[in-house]
Amino acid sequence: GENVEQHPSTLSVQEGDSAVIKCTYSDSASNYFPWYKQELGKRPQLIIDIRSNVGEKKDQRIAVTLNKTAKHFSLHITETQPEDSAVYFCAAVGGGADGLTFGKGTHLIIQP
């Protein structure tokens, strides 16, 4: 089955700086790669996703890149703000009716 590795487990950045979270996956058949943000006591919220036919996708301050050859994808947050503080999870899913395989999460801390 799929295996997703996520790094780092904790990331502390100064407000206004950029943050990058990286994930690798094992199953070359995986074709959908979402990112979720989870605030304390709340459910995971989809913030951005990318499919295997695209190399990069951007939504305001958030971007995701995908390298299919290397089987890794990354989340980039620019101009970080205090409300970006949360746990971020990457995930991967293959074709058919497969569920998501999650990385272990990154606790992002934005220092004022």
Place this chain on the structure above:
Amino acid sequence: SAVISQKPSRDICQRGTSLTIQCQVDSQVTMMFWYRQQPGQSLTLIATANQGSEATYESGFVIDKFPISRPNLTFSTLTVSNMSPEDSSIYLCSVGTSGNTIYFGEGSWLTVV
């Protein structure tokens, strides 16, 4: 995106008892899944809820412990049976829309005492 309602949102349960969690979606969806998130951990897929047939369980999860029903394309239940403190977790229903986009319900926070 689909609107996903879960009940109960929170519960405190006695060990040895069972609890059924309900998941209702506002539109018909092909894919429904159940996840568990243990305290401070990531999300783990328990099973895929299949409409009209037995659920497909992931390694480490069995039907006797986590029976799942899915009578139609908008509703599913997950039962956590014979609970122990190790079952204290958030249980999340999720649905897959076209193109595999997956959304989560608000979760059911279970504490077993």
